Amino acid sequence: MTTHRMIVDLDRCIGCHSCTAACIQENEIDLGRFYTKVINVGPTGTYPNVEEYYLPVKCQHCETPTCVKVCPTGASYRREDGIVLVDHNKCIGCEYCIMACPYGVRSRNDRLGVIEKCTLCAHLVDDGKNPACVDICPGHARIFGDADDPASEVAQKLASAGDSLHRLADVGNTPGEAFLLANQTWRS
């Protein structure tokens, strides 16, 4: 059994937006839309105790994705390896999944009339490669692999992270991806 997972080490993220650029290039995303973005969290606090970190956000490939539950056509689906995808041939562009997503990471491709989001570069993953955002990251902040393989870096990071492991808000969707942040206070 394979479960593809990505974690982002926020202590290593320098906010360079390379992931956003690589994603747009790899997935040929229309101008103005994004599958992944980098958000500034902060600055918070008072000088000299000021904190700020960068939060790269995208589809969290949830364990129980609400987008899949509400999709009327079955276009949104979760693969056995945990990647949540949208079948363009079935999508009617009703935007119900956009309403159901807690993170605002889906958008409509008006040219095709379908909904799109991060695919975790499933086309690359199926060829045994990493998602484009992982390979481009200069700080090695994005860690990708099989969470079910104890020897993988992602599995080891998840096992050893302890209190530095964080996830986005969970409203019943159980986000599949995670963030590492040890040097600052998690505020996301």
Place this chain on the structure above:
Amino acid sequence: MDIQWPLLVFGVLAGLSMGCLGFVCAFILAGKAESLRMPGVVIALAAIAAGGLASAFHLGNPDRILYILGNLQSGITQELLATAVAGVLIVALCIALVKKASPAVLKTLAVLGLIAAIALPFITGEAYVQGARPAWNTLFLPIMYVGAAFAMGALTMTVLSRIKHVDDADRTLIGRASFVAAIICTVTVVLYVSAVALAPYPDPSRSIDRLLSGDLALLFWGAAVALGLIVPLALTAMQAFGKQPQAKGGTAVLSRPSVLFVGLVCLVAGSVAIRSIMYLLGSSVQSFIY
């Protein structure tokens, strides 16, 4: 979230349709207001057809609309099925009334119609109830949709009762039902707004302050409350407790069909306003990219 106009129009027209259907069914079961049944069914049919058509404009690929039946768990699939069932019932009732079907057939259709009249607005509202959008994640939202449908149907029947000159007993009964419906509608709006105020994951984008004194105050107080609740309440109170329409002078003018129709337009405008507010408050728990 931006106002989703095709969905909003569908919700309002489906509510109007189900309100009319519900009252026609109630008339059949109670043996009242025979002259209002056919016009009521025709309005219900026209409204649900127009609403269904409007909803198709929301889709990116409307040619694939039948794919919607692919997931029965989905609120949209349930809406489509409920709309289809309601539409079939309205057509069946229409045929039964034209063909002067037996009382047993009419009553059977009326019972089913009553169920559909409550179910469709509830399912339409329930489709929005989801954890991702705190301002929508309350059962008071579908209940508000049912309340609005009830009030729109009741006021439509009141207008028809003035046009068709039904007898005094029926007119009084419809007037009182209309007043009760306006009260229920008001209560459901208050409950929904209260739920928004108490919703988890507070955020300025869905704050109650936006309604009470912020950028949505005019839409809320002016359209949703004044037009959508106070005007219908006042007009229906006159129908329930005021002078008979044949009386002259004073407040009798408020029972004219044209005045009541303006009241119905106000009620619909109010319903549009509160649903617009619902969309505008419908920000997600964490909206990162859009």
